[in-house]
Amino acid sequence: MNAQQQETLQQLLQQYRDLPGGLLPLLHAVQDALGHIPADAIPAIARAMNQSQAEVHGVIGFYHDFRTSPPAAHSLRLCRAEACQSMGSEALAAQLRTQLGVDDHGHTADGQLELRPVYCLGACACAPALQLDGQLHARVTPEKLSALLASCSKEAKC
Amino acid sequence: MLTLYIPMDSVACAVGADAVAAAFAAEAARRNLDIDIVRTSSRGLFWLEPLVEVDTPQGRAGYREVSPDDVASLLDVDLVANGDHLLSVGLVEQLPYLKTQQRLLFARAGITSPLSLEHYLAHGGYQGLEHAARLSHDEIVAEVLESGLRGRGGAAFPAGIKWRTVRQAQAEQKYVVCNADEGDSGSFADRMLMEGDPFLLIEGMTIAGLAVGASRGYIYVRSEYAPAIAVLRQAIDIARAHGYLGEDVAHGGHEFDIEVREGAGAYICGEETSLLESVEGRRGTVRAKPPLPALHGLFGQPTLVHNVLSLASVPLILSRGASWYRNFGMGRSLGTMAFQLAGNVRRGGLVERAFGLTLRELVFDYGGGTASGKPVKAVQLGGPLGAWIPPSQFDTPLDYEALAAIGAMLGHGGAVLCDDSLHLGQMARFAMQFCAEESCGKCTPCRIGSTRGVEVIERLLAAPDSAERQRQRALLDELCDTMQYGSLCALGGMTPFPVQSAMRHFPADFGLDTQEQAQ
Ligand SMILES: Cc1cc2nc3c(=O)[nH]c(=O)nc-3n(C[C@H](O)[C@H](O)[C@H](O)COP(=O)(O)O)c2cc1C
Ligand code: SF4
Ligand code: FES
Numbered sequence: 081m082n083a084q085q086q087e088t089l090q091q092l093l094q095q096y097r098d099l100p101g102g103l104l105p106l107l108h109a110v111q112d113a114l115g116h117i118p119a120d121a122i123p124a125i126a127r128a129m130n131q132s133q134a135e136v137h138g139v140i141g142f143y144h145d146f147r148t149s150p151p152a153a154h155s156l157r158l159c160r161a162e163a164c165q166s167m168g169s170e171a172l173a174a175q176l177r178t179q180l181g182v183d184d185h186g187h188t189a190d191g192q193l194e195l196r197p198v199y200c201l202g203a204c205a206c207a208p209a210l211q212l213d214g215q216l217h218a219r220v221t222p223e224k225l226s227a228l229l230a231s232c233s234k235e236a237k238c
Numbered sequence: 239m240l241t242l243y244i245p246m247d248s249v250a251c252a253v254g255a256d257a258v259a260a261a262f263a264a265e266a267a268r269r270n271l272d273i274d275i276v277r278t279s280s281r282g283l284f285w286l287e288p289l290v291e292v293d294t295p296q297g298r299a300g301y302r303e304v305s306p307d308d309v310a311s312l313l314d315v316d317l318v319a320n321g322d323h324l325l326s327v328g329l330v331e332q333l334p335y336l337k338t339q340q341r342l343l344f345a346r347a348g349i350t351s352p353l354s355l356e357h358y359l360a361h362g363g364y365q366g367l368e369h370a371a372r373l374s375h376d377e378i379v380a381e382v383l384e385s386g387l388r389g390r391g392g393a394a395f396p397a398g399i400k401w402r403t404v405r406q407a408q409a410e411q412k413y414v415v416c417n418a419d420e421g422d423s424g425s426f427a428d429r430m431l432m433e434g435d436p437f438l439l440i441e442g443m444t445i446a447g448l449a450v451g452a453s454r455g456y457i458y459v460r461s462e463y464a465p466a467i468a469v470l471r472q473a474i475d476i477a478r479a480h481g482y483l484g485e486d487v488a489h490g491g492h493e494f495d496i497e498v499r500e501g502a503g504a505y506i507c508g509e510e511t512s513l514l515e516s517v518e519g520r521r522g523t524v525r526a527k528p529p530l531p532a533l534h535g536l537f538g539q540p541t542l543v544h545n546v547l548s549l550a551s552v553p554l555i556l557s558r559g560a561s562w563y564r565n566f567g568m569g570r571s572l573g574t575m576a577f578q579l580a581g582n583v584r585r586g587g588l589v590e591r592a593f594g595l596t597l598r599e600l601v602f603d604y605g606g607g608t609a610s611g612k613p614v615k616a617v618q619l620g621g622p623l624g625a626w627i628p629p630s631q632f633d634t635p636l637d638y639e640a641l642a643a644i645g646a647m648l649g650h651g652g653a654v655l656c657d658d659s660l661h662l663g664q665m666a667r668f669a670m671q672f673c674a675e676e677s678c679g680k681c682t683p684c685r686i687g688s689t690r691g692v693e694v695i696e697r698l699l700a701a702p703d704s705a706e707r708q709r710q711r712a713l714l715d716e717l718c719d720t721m722q723y724g725s726l727c728a729l730g731g732m733t734p735f736p737v738q739s740a741m742r743h744f745p746a747d748f749g750l751d752t753q754e755q756a757q
Contacts, residue, residue: 100537101499103519108461108500129519142521144503145461161423161672162618162665163581166656167609199505199622199672200423201462203249204654205284205579205586214464218252 081118088113089121093128103129103139107146116147144196152187152194154232157211160197163204172208173197175222180229193232240266240273240317241293245348247280247433248465249426254305255288261306262290265313279434281348282588283335291330291348292317300330335604340566341590342574343550346435352469355476358437364482366553370445371488378449379405382552384560386572391417391508391545392620392649392728394571394638400542403532404450407540412452414443415517415536415543418459418466419501419508422621424652427576427588428546432459432466435550436473437482440496442549444487445556447494450542455496458513461503470498505622505676509727510543512678523678524727545650547576568594571637579605581618581654598632600653612657616743618665620649622672623732625739626662645739647732662740663747667695669736673729684730687721691737698748707749711741 096106126133140146187194203209206218266273291298315321350357383398420428511525535541571593584606616626625646670691698710718734725731
């Protein structure tokens, strides 16, 4: 962590250390601010929350959302649960494999986009659905998926 | 002046509602037209979204699946006079899909603006709390008990009994925890309610706090629902600013406040004890019961844990009375249920009806069959742990006991349709894989059994001959048995339901012929 990140972390520790059961909100806040939970932040988090480092690691590892390495520029979460499967989400996954060479939990060769499966986004009446950089899209067709990907610029969020 | 109603529900927006609202504003400005765009919640008629409604002397007229490209042509016709347009669906409340529903919880859906306390109050909001404030704590509990309300989160346990247990527990601090994890695929009613009518949930939790003597509430929302989290947080601030949360919520010096907690992507955190662990800041592993959360829950204190829709039912029960509520439903399944039609369905959306309509009515009268137009192959009812039901059983009434009798369950009310292109052998494999991915790891039958389950199903599907199929099938049956009876919670315990129902009703998808099936 650089000095600025250190400072952000310290502020968040102050903000959450006294919140009952505050570890999850703290981890969310750190990840929102820094993009991930840096490994060298864990000792300070453990101290502030009065837990062992092993416990903090255990919590980070348990939840699918938390990550200890920086994310790709864009994140695509394709719903793979039953309602979306029944409307062709597996075909969309196959399209991503052939078009971008990206598989579940993987990222594109240029490291720009990462693909994560998700099991339901609450859009099941308009399946199939996906989230691109946090934005929900529903009734996704192969054409719509291609258009969405084409609109992803390298730097900005889609 | 032209008044338009356009939903701000996240799924309506995911199919373009925001863009349509912006296009109307821009086109009206270009034409120098005076229009008022009200962003409402969604009716839950998702097959029509983005659904744009217009105030007319006869009521609200609707236009379906509007895209920004349609805006100019819509403004060309006289919308107030119900002008002719290709996208017109007529008066929305006259649509059979909506007209035949019994909307109690979702009475305000599509009508009011989610964050308008004024709208909420104008449409019956806070009458339940007002009434509750005039009763004793025990009288509130008695009313909930009398209503017959059963938990909508899946287990269908009588709410009043839980309230009484928490009420009678002796402790300095008690809690109300709302389970808004809504992990079941095919389910979106909690999401709609939180995004669309947040004050209803807040009112329900406040009444619950008053009744059981809790001063703090938590709403645990899954992280996939970022818009719901944002709406709830704003609604809580608004309610607090108007004295509906805080130090004196019911004019008797009763304190109650609510905090929203965000999950972090773990299906098991919908299980109540795992959810409590998560709110406490730990890994979401399941706790053995007893002790019950009602006595030893959050931070070790007596805690009332309820699903979103259970809590949202309470204001109505208090304002209209338990006996009025009991008029809806059949047998021991009382009140209304929010059924959710999803997947390969022509008219997907929310159907709130009293318990007792049949699956056939739900799937065909409301849903209109599959979106693809191919025959309905099966419906998975009640989420990823629910059974696959074939059309031959569609006359079963939607009632907890009747479904249990055919080895199915209602769960959270989500119904996922599929047509005959879906391979149920693959879906059985998927159920095991889902369990393996989402297992909390505490007990062996679930943690290991699900991984072995994936392997056995793969071998079964690839088996070269009948003898091998029989061997794998016997192994799978035994494994399912171990999972069902040896698991600590329903994740491991119910994963066999989708697997075995798929095998029982669709043997061909497993390469099993009817004769093999019979053995
Ligand atoms: C694996 C598993 C997942 C669950 N997921 C949810 C959920 O997402 N939402 C919910 O309300 N209840 C869920 N439940 C049920 C809860 O454990 C609990 O019964 C419920 O929150 C009680 O509230 P109710 O009485 O209002 O139904 C789940 C249970 C299990 C075993
Ligand atoms: S059945 Fe699975 S999820 Fe439930 S307690 Fe056991 S390991 Fe955890
Ligand atoms: S199953 Fe994909 S959004 Fe619900």
